[in-house]
Amino acid sequence: DAGITQSPRHKVTETGTPVTLRCHQTENHRYMYWYRQDPGHGLRLIHYSYGVKDTDKGEVSDGYSVSRSKTEDFLLTLESATSSQTSVYFCAHSGGGRAYEQYFGPGTRLTVT
Amino acid sequence: SQQGEEDPQALSIQEGENATMNCSYKTSINNLQWYRQNSGRGLVHLILIRSNEREKHSGRLRVTLDTSKKSSSLLITASRAADTASYFCATLFGNEKLTFGTGTRLTIIP
Numbered sequence: 001d002a003g004i005t006q007s008p009r010h011k012v013t014e015t016g017t018p019v020t021l022r023c024h025q026t027e028n029h030r031y032m033y034w035y036r037q038d039p040g041h042g043l044r045l046i047h048y049s050y051g052v053k054d055t056d057k058g059e060v061s062d063g064y065s066v067s068r069s070k071t072e073d074f075l076l077t078l079e080s081a082t083s084s085q086t087s088v089y090f091c092a093h094s095g096g097g098r099a100y101e102q103y104f105g106p107g108t109r110l111t112v113t
Numbered sequence: 114s115q116q117g118e119e120d121p122q123a124l125s126i127q128e129g130e131n132a133t134m135n136c137s138y139k140t141s142i143n144n145l146q147w148y149r150q151n152s153g154r155g156l157v158h159l160i161l162i163r164s165n166e167r168e169k170h171s172g173r174l175r176v177t178l179d180t181s182k183k184s185s186s187l188l189i190t191a192s193r194a195a196d197t198a199s200y201f202c203a204t205l206f207g208n209e210k211l212t213f214g215t216g217t218r219l220t221i222i223p
Contacts, residue, residue, distance in 0.1 A: 044213075045210060107155055
């Protein structure tokens with residue numbers, strides 16, 4: 001158990017609908033990350049946060065927004081879901097410092113029909 | 114763009130044999146990390162090697178780093194069925210963000 005949970009674990013939604021994925025950590029870590037994993041692409045960073053209300057874009061941020069109002073929660077929102085956003089989404093957290101080892105949640109499988 | 118690329122993409126070996134997978138990267142790094150992912154699960158951190166280190170051990174894992182060749186290798190000795198998983202290298206350079214490779218899928222045949 002990496003002290004991190006994601007909800008929901010599975011979701012099917014229709015194109016054009018908004019979707020919010022939640023990540024919750026219990027380690028009081030400063031850094032949190034959202035990735036998507038697709039066959040042939042490995043993990044790609046969507047957005048990350050380096051503190052409450054401090055966020056920045058990753059490699060594939062278009063179509064996604066994030067919010068972090070509390071240390072323990074990091075939300076990922078798809079404003080208007082598209083089929084290309086069908087993927088498995090992973091949240092991770094890190095204590096930061098020189099190591100930057102990351103600890104991952106179990107993932108959310110999102111299907112956009 | 115991918116910073117790390119693993120090789121081979123897939124590897125099947127008999128239980129008890131050693132498994133070696135490689136990672137190449139493009140730019141200077143602060144550290145390189147290896148992660149394991151079991152099917153349907155999140156990634157688990159295995160080992161971290163800093164840019165000023167050449168070799169590191171953790172249990173049955175041995176990691177080497179050659180910064181002149183921008184490459185790393187992960188050796189798993191005396192493989193077990195439970196080692197069946199995908200293995201990813203990830204590089205950290207300059208800031209808080211890791212960049213992951215596309216992974217090596219390892220299958221241990223009992």
